[in-house]
Amino acid sequence: xxxxxxxxxxxxxxxxxxxxxxQKEKDLQNRYGLSLKVVAAVDIGGAAVxxxxxxxxxxxxxxxxxxxxxxxxxxxxxxxxxxxxxxxAFADLLVETTPTNIKDGEPGLTHLLAALKNKKHxxxxxxxxxxxxxxxxxxxxxxAQVKLMISAATAAALPTLDVGLSCLAGTEVIxxxxxxxxxTNYILxxxxxxxxxxxxxxxxxxxxxxAEPDPSLDVEGRDTGNKILLIANxxxxxxxxxxxxxVTGITRVTPEEIQQAKKQGKVIxxxxxxxxxxxxxxxxxxxxxxxxxxxxxxxxxxEKAMSYLTDTMDRVTVSGGKSNPVGAAAALLKDIIRI
Numbered sequence: 394x395x396x397x398x399x400x401x402x403x404x405x406x407x408x409x410x411x412x413x414x415x416q417k418e419k420d421l422q423n424r425y426g427l428s429l430k431v432v433a434a435v436d437i438g439g440a441a442v443x444x445x446x447x448x449x450x451x452x453x454x455x456x457x458x459x460x461x462x463x464x465x466x467x468x469x470x471x472x473x474x475x476x477x478x479x480x481x482a483f484a485d486l487l488v489e490t491t492p493t494n495i496k497d498g499e500p501g502l503t504h505l506l507a508a509l510k511n512k513k514h515x516x517x518x519x520x521x522x523x524x525x526x527x528x529x530x531x532x533x534x535x536x537a538q539v540k541l542m543i544s545a546a547t548a549a550a551l552p553t554l555d556v557g558l559s560c561l562a563g564t565e566v567i568x569x570x571x572x573x574x575x576x577t578n579y580i581l582x583x584x585x586x587x588x589x590x591x592x593x594x595x596x597x598x599x600x601x602x603x604a605e606p607d608p609s610l611d612v613e614g615r616d617t618g619n620k621i622l623l624i625a626n627x628x629x630x631x632x633x634x635x636x637x638x639x640v641t642g643i644t645r646v647t648p649e650e651i652q653q654a655k656k657q658g659k660v661i662x663x664x665x666x667x668x669x670x671x672x673x674x675x676x677x678x679x680x681x682x683x684x685x686x687x688x689x690x691x692x693x694x695x696e697k698a699m700s701y702l703t704d705t706m707d708r709v710t711v712s713g714g715k716s717n718p719v720g721a722a723a724a725l726l727k728d729i730i731r732i
Contacts, residue, residue: 402490439463542728550720557628575695614642621665
């Protein structure tokens with residue numbers, strides 16, 4: 394089965410996704426009967442387009458030499474947009490990997506709307522459109538009878554949604570708690586285990602490439618808030634927005650608080666939590682002292698984890714998954730296979 398893909402965004406995740414298609418080509422055909430063809434690769438300045446499928450090795454070699462998609466010999470189109478590609482009859486599915494923008498969701502929001510209005514499946518790693526317009530996008534997907542797949546936007550390779558939606562089918566999910574940001578977990582681990590000061594642990598994380606030069610999205614808890622919002626809306630069908638979530642980051646966690654937690658046999662973790670109370674769904678993000686026997690207490694370094702509490706299966710916890718572009722690309726590929 395041929396699946397014709399428009400990839401919007403050729404940054405680290407987009408490139409990792411294309412490389413994964415190259416590496417997995419034979420395996421996808423043999424195991425799933427899938428031939429995944431990139432018919433358009435779109436970036437800021439334009440696109441490379443081929444209704445029969447782009448030569449992916451040539452595309453990656455061109456990009457690695459510093460070339461832009463719109464200058465790929467024989468296929469480049471300057472100024473060609475994602476919306477144009479998604480209105481074309483030769484496209485089946487959008488893979489969205491443009492940077493997360495929580496202010497207005499662009500350019501991802503325009504791409505997702507164009508795909509859904511043209512009855513194309515959507516597989517996205519971009520959180521912005523989902524955080525701002527989840528309900529509208531979900532309704533459009535249902536009306537068009539296509540899939541809106543978002544697991545790559547909720548902790549990359551960690552299968553938070555897969556567990557909550559598939560593995561726990563038939564249960565009532567009472568609560569969900571997660572360590573959903575590798576940067577903050579690394580910083581808190583260093584503070585707990587080595588007594589490192591917050592500022593020093595952050596600087597160390599930046600030197601290692603674990604933290605961004607501007608780490609505010611992570612350390613202020615907003616990245617975790619975005620992810621827990623999506624989990625609340627997908628798994629709990631909560632219909633929440635960002636204004637409904639209380640978010641506290643780790644910037645004010647002190648050495649004294651770390652030591653106090655240690656004396657009590659606890660460890661402080663940045664937790665995103667969703668829970669049902671009195672028929673309503675509540676979500677919050679905050680640094681929480683966890684007892685040693687809590688399933689998230691032993692999650693160290695850049696690791697992430699998700700723990701669900703259910704009525705019939707009790708507690709189910711999953712941890713691990715790469716927190717890097719390859720992990721996010723793998724989640725995108727998984728969602729395509731599931732469609």
